[in-house]
Amino acid sequence: MSNAIHARFALQYPEFALNVDLELPGRGVTALFGHSGSGKTTLLRLIAGLQRVTNGYLAVNGQVWQDDQLFMPTHRRPLGYVFQEASLFPHLTARENVRYGMKRAGRVMNQSALNDTVELLGIAQLLDRRPHQLSGGERQRVAIARALALHPAVLLMDEPLAALDLQRKQEILPYLERLHTALDIPVLYVSHSPDEVARLADTVVLLERGQVRAVGSVIELFSRLDLTFAQDQDASAILTGTILNHDAQYGLTRIGLNGGGRLMVTQLTQSIGEAVRVRVHARDVSLALDEPGTSSIVNILPARVIELREVEPAHVLIQLEISASEQQRLLARITRYSCERLNVRSGQAVFAQVKAVALMD
Numbered sequence: 001m002s003n004a005i006h007a008r009f010a011l012q013y014p015e016f017a018l019n020v021d022l023e024l025p026g027r028g029v030t031a032l033f034g035h036s037g038s039g040k041t042t043l044l045r046l047i048a049g050l051q052r053v054t055n056g057y058l059a060v061n062g063q064v065w066q067d068d069q070l071f072m073p074t075h076r077r078p079l080g081y082v083f084q085e086a087s088l089f090p091h092l093t094a095r096e097n098v099r100y101g102m103k104r105a106g107r108v109m110n111q112s113a114l115n116d117t118v119e120l121l122g123i124a125q126l127l128d129r130r131p132h133q134l135s136g137g138e139r140q141r142v143a144i145a146r147a148l149a150l151h152p153a154v155l156l157m158d159e160p161l162a163a164l165d166l167q168r169k170q171e172i173l174p175y176l177e178r179l180h181t182a183l184d185i186p187v188l189y190v191s192h193s194p195d196e197v198a199r200l201a202d203t204v205v206l207l208e209r210g211q212v213r214a215v216g217s218v219i220e221l222f223s224r225l226d227l228t229f230a231q232d233q234d235a236s237a238i239l240t241g242t243i244l245n246h247d248a249q250y251g252l253t254r255i256g257l258n259g260g261g262r263l264m265v266t267q268l269t270q271s272i273g274e275a276v277r278v279r280v281h282a283r284d285v286s287l288a289l290d291e292p293g294t295s296s297i298v299n300i301l302p303a304r305v306i307e308l309r310e311v312e313p314a315h316v317l318i319q320l321e322i323s324a325s326e327q328q329r330l331l332a333r334i335t336r337y338s339c340e341r342l343n344v345r346s347g348q349a350v351f352a353q354v355k356a357v358a359l360m361d
């Protein structure tokens with residue numbers, strides 16, 4: 001089902017108004033992204049039924065959870081909710097906490113589904129421990145397993161990494177990354193971190209002051225010059241491709257970009273043919289009008305200038321198209337001086353020189 005969640009809510013606080021009408025996909029991770037106070041948590045709580053407004057409408061997989069006549073209470077909604085801090089029962093082991101989730105669902109999760117969840121979150125070694133014997137990241141993984149044990153129709157996550165330090169975040173991210181491919185239910189993931197969104201999201205809802213500013217694929221929204229992602233110091237674009245080969249002698253991996261073009265990155269562990277997403281920061285991309293000859297930069301991609309925008313007095317952000325058929329876009333951040341010297345204009349054919357590439361999955 002392409003659009004499995006339909007949510008329409010209007011809410012008015014003395015100093016804040018939320019007004020959304022959203023159709024969201026039935027699979028993959030949808031990030032609810034926005035700055036502090038933009039209404040992310042409020043929207044998640046409305047979907048969970050933890051907060052109630054009149055005239056709201058919510059349907060998940062064709063099942064109405066709220067309309068003018070009906071308001072399904074939270075405990076009857078088939079959803080999993082993961083909070084900023086794992087709210088595990090302190091007197092129960094991790095296994096008992098997960099089983100509690102199953103019992104609450106009123107169903108017995110079959111052993112193989114349970115094993116899959118335990119495997120997905122890598123918690124097999126932790127099942128006999130109590131919450132105080134787990135790190136913050138481990139507790140969150142158990143909390144996610146418990147939420148999944150409810151057999152939810154949707155998994156709601158409210159900044160599940162916010163309470164963790166950087167090291168714990170790094171530990172848990174690979175488990176969260178698996179969610180978009182492993183689960184066949186939608187995940188709504190509240191975040192105010194572009195890094196997390198770039199790594200984890202398939203779809204993004206960008207909220208600004210309680211309004212939906214944009215909805216679309218993470219790839220599309222990151223490369224748009226008019227949105228907050230590109231206006232950030234860490235502006236970046238996301239490219240998709242597959243592993244072509246590894247060069248053990250130089251410790252490099254070659255990636256074939258979807259739609260054409262190649263990128264060389266430091267050696268990866270993925271096998272040949274595997275799909276990967278890479279993130280390229282705008283500050284790591286420079287432009288040349290002619291194909292550069294001898295250069296220490298190995299990644300040079302033919303591109304076409306789509307759009308330019310001044311971001312600060314001294315810099316210009318440029319959106320480049322690498323492949324028209326696959327909608328592969330790059331961002332380049334160059335000085336206004338260089339931009340004028342090269343006389344960069346939209347529609348122009350250029351060469352993008354990519355200094356560094358971060359791999360995401």
Ligand SMILES: Nc1ncnc2c1ncn2[C@@H]1O[C@H](COP(=O)(O)OP(=O)(O)OP(=O)(O)O)[C@@H](O)[C@H]1O
Pocket residue numbers: 013014015016034035036037038039040041042043192
């Ligand atoms: N019960 C309430 N009464 C009045 N105002 C509220 C109430 N709850 C939230 N707000 C206001 O609504 C706005 C949105 O809050 P919300 O928690 O949804 O934002 P958020 O995007 O999740 O922010 P953060 O990233 O800081 O958690 C804020 O300005 C907040 O002060």
